Amino acid sequence: MGFLNLTKKGVALALSAQLVLATQAVTLAEAQMVGTDAAISKYTAMANRSVLMDELQRSEVREQIIELGVDPAEAEQRLAALSDEEISTILTQMENDSAGADIVGTLFTVFIILLVTDLLCFTRIFNFTRCIR
Template identity: 80%
Template sequence: MGFLNLSKKGIAIALSAQMVLATQAVTMAQAEMLGTDAAISKYTALANRNALMDEMQRDEVRAEIEALGVDPAEAEARLAALSDAEIATMLTQMENDSAGADIVGTLFTIFVILLVTDLLCFTRFFNFTRCVR
């Protein structure tokens, strides 16, 4: 009888110690300083990913994807699998390659061409110019 009580106490103490150690490891927090750059890059990457996913939800984009023979669900899965750097590159490329985005530059170029042709007496578009002859 004494041995049975001794073994029950030993098992209870061992299980209690194991329970205390297991809960201690779980409840210990791992804290570290988070720099501003790391926090901003994390949220920027998340915003970029959400912006591309929002573009994928547009009807025109979905129609074009389906017209090319790509399943929209597969395209979204592949988009979700991209790294943050790849998504940032895609967004930069989308901003730089959009059609008609640089209207001010286009109008300035046309103005300069017309001005030069007026100065060289090829056209007479502006009244404030004189021919260089």
């Protein structure tokens, strides 16, 4: 009977120690509030990376990279190594340097030129203008 009590106590002690150690490992994790800005910037950075990777996968871009003597796999590795700020800078530069991106500005400039030529009696395009004479 004494040996059985000693075995039960030993098993109970081992299980108690295991339970205490398991709960200690769980309480080491700390939860913190994540701000909206941090969450948005994280997902924006991920979206920016995927946009650049998608552009790199296009056949025209791949052909141009190979034509310039760059291995596409190396270009993907270098793109993956860029920081979030560098990727956002590249995307901003791509948006600003797009050909024909400022259509509204171009149309406004053409409208002003035609309006001035109508006012100076060189053309007669707009009905709401009168010649300056």
